[in-house]
Amino acid sequence: MSRIIVGGGISGLSAAYYAMKQPTNQPLIVLEATDRFGGWLKTTRLIDGTIFEQAARTIRPSGISGANTLQLVEELGLGDEIMPVSKLSPAAKNRMIYANGSLHSLPNSLMGLFRRQEPFSKPLIYYLMNDVITPKKHVLGDDESLYSFASRRFGNEVADYLISPVVCGICGGDAKEISVKFLMKPLFEKEQRYGSVLQGLFFDGLTKKRENLMDSRLLLRSRSEKWNVYSFKNGIEVLPRTLKKKLDSKGIDIRANTKIVDVELNKHSVICKTESGDCIVGNEIISSIPAFELSTLLKNHHPELASILASIQYASMCVVNLQYNGKVIPKEGFGFLVAPNEESPLLGVIFDSCCFPYRETTVLTAMIGGYKYHKYINNNTSEKEMEIIALKELKRMLKLDEKPQSVKVQFLKNCIPQYMVGHEMKVKEIEGYIKRNRLPLAICGSSYYGVGVNDVIFSAKKAIDEIRD
Numbered sequence: 045m046s047r048i049i050v051g052g053g054i055s056g057l058s059a060a061y062y063a064m065k066q067p068t069n070q071p072l073i074v075l076e077a078t079d080r081f082g083g084w085l086k087t088t089r090l091i092d093g094t095i096f097e098q099a100a101r102t103i104r105p106s107g108i109s110g111a112n113t114l115q116l117v118e119e120l121g122l123g124d125e126i127m128p129v130s131k132l133s134p135a136a137k138n139r140m141i142y143a144n145g146s147l148h149s150l151p152n153s154l155m156g157l158f159r160r161q162e163p164f165s166k167p168l169i170y171y172l173m174n175d176v177i178t179p180k181k182h183v184l185g186d187d188e189s190l191y192s193f194a195s196r197r198f199g200n201e202v203a204d205y206l207i208s209p210v211v212c213g214i215c216g217g218d219a220k221e222i223s224v225k226f227l228m229k230p231l232f233e234k235e236q237r238y239g240s241v242l243q244g245l246f247f248d249g250l251t252k253k254r255e256n257l258m259d260s261r262l263l264l265r266s267r268s269e270k271w272n273v274y275s276f277k278n279g280i281e282v283l284p285r286t287l288k289k290k291l292d293s294k295g296i297d298i299r300a301n302t303k304i305v306d307v308e309l310n311k312h313s314v315i316c317k318t319e320s321g322d323c324i325v326g327n328e329i330i331s332s333i334p335a336f337e338l339s340t341l342l343k344n345h346h347p348e349l350a351s352i353l354a355s356i357q358y359a360s361m362c363v364v365n366l367q368y369n370g371k372v373i374p375k376e377g378f379g380f381l382v383a384p385n386e387e388s389p390l391l392g393v394i395f396d397s398c399c400f401p402y403r404e405t406t407v408l409t410a411m412i413g414g415y416k417y418h419k420y421i422n423n424n425t426s427e428k429e430m431e432i433i434a435l436k437e438l439k440r441m442l443k444l445d446e447k448p449q450s451v452k453v454q455f456l457k458n459c460i461p462q463y464m465v466g467h468e469m470k471v472k473e474i475e476g477y478i479k480r481n482r483l484p485l486a487i488c489g490s491s492y493y494g495v496g497v498n499d500v501i502f503s504a505k506k507a508i509d510e511i512r513d
């Protein structure tokens with residue numbers, strides 16, 4: 045009997061790849077609802093070669109999950125396609141915040157910590173020292189919001205002007221609701237263990253063991269060339285496209301336009317019903333689809349599990365890609381994030397062409413919505429209206445008055461999970477339910493263990509290693 049993988053985004057394709065590499069040689073079926081594979085990894089190439097990314101655009105090489113992705117990239121033969129952004133480049137070093145009506149550069153050197161820089165009212169070192177003198181607080185339920193943690197340890201200005209915009213930039217979320225463990229789990233744990241974050245960093249630094257990373261050639265290259273992030277010459281979608289080709293070449297049964305609408309899980313079999321009324325039978329299932337989708341598939345047979353899955357919320361975004369002739373932005377950099385207390389639908393703007401220069405053009409991506417989506421956007425909002433909003437905000441914040449050469453507007457409904465306070469506990473409940481009931485089910489993808497491309501690929505690997513462990 046077969047292993048069924050539901051979802052053909054990057055996590056589903058990675059799960060199929062890792063399953064294919066296992067010695068068991070169990071037949072595999074990958075089921076994707078739409079006519080394309082790759083999920084949120086979607087690249088559009090304009091006639092002149094300019095690249096617009098719909099959602100994810102860069103991958104970090106750091107940490108265990110970063111090393112794992114680099115190993116995958118190497119195994120797929122994509123090493124020569126990589127386009128890295130060096131840690132020393134302006135795109136890595138210059139990050140800006142729009143706050144109190146203007147753009148401000150964030151400090152990017154040690155000396156910068158000792159200088160006062162707007163929008164902060166004191167040098168950043170002051171907020172770091174605040175952490176050292178503030179007593180530890182025992183946090184109820186072992187979780188709190190990122191905002192609460194940052195303001196407790198470092199002060200409100202760090203929470204308002206640094207943490208909140210960064211949370212918007214990463215997941216379009218409200219730092220007052222997102223769990224501290226989403227971004228700052230190690231820092232939170234250091235406070236709880238040592239009394240302050242800085243003390244924790246100091247003591248852990250003394251005893252730090254080197255992570256046992258998979259030392260692929262690409263990982264060594266990423267270190268020697270000091271990569272901050274990377275993408276690929278033809279855009280990020282090359283990764284799922286190459287994975288799909290690899291699976292095809294090994295004869296894996298991969299089906300597009302196959303939306304699953306119900307899943308029945310028995311001890312030794314899984315029955316997936318498709319939208320067109322077919323039944324696909326296997327003995328194990330790996331779900332890589334969003335938790336709210338999996339919830340609808342399981343609601344008839346496992347209502348308790350379905351209700352926990354449904355409680356993992358998602359945010360929507362509107363992405364506006366813009367291409368201009370010539371260099372039109374005032375300063376090279378990664379881009380800017382908008383402080384949430386600004387009255388703006390904009391979460392941030394990425395300066396794509398600073399990361400990956402292409403001829404004499406400027407490419408920007410405006411990210412709009414997130415937790416503010418429904419305040420500014422409804423089902424009737426048109427692409428033209430979104431273009432006008434993006435251009436108006438670029439004029440206000442970047443003083444950019446040029447007319448773009450090309451614009452692409454995309455509404456990404458329920459595209460990114462929101463790890464609210466208590467998320468880790470929810471995931472434990474889901475895992476506990478699956479284990480207790482000995483269900484032939486494993487979960488991976490962005491709903492559970494991290495939203496980055498590295499996280500979801502790593503979650504796919506773990507799901508395959510651990511299914512019915």
Ligand SMILES: Cc1cc2nc3c(=O)[nH]c(=O)nc-3n(C[C@H](O)[C@H](O)[C@H](O)COP(=O)(O)OP(=O)(O)OC[C@H]3O[C@@H](n4cnc5c(N)ncnc54)[C@H](O)[C@@H]3O)c2cc1C
Nearest residue numbers: 051053054055077083084099100101102304489490496497
């Ligand atoms: C705007 C934005 C910017 C981002 N930027 C970055 C970035 O720069 N770097 C980074 O590392 N990460 C980034 N991310 C995160 C990253 O892109 C995603 O977390 C990742 O692509 C999710 O992959 P996935 O396979 O888990 O899910 P998805 O891409 O959602 O794939 C799930 C697949 O399952 C299919 N499916 C759903 N329901 C069913 C069903 N019932 N039956 C069959 N198939 C089904 C869907 O059609 C889809 O193809 C960004 C995300 C967004 C939204």
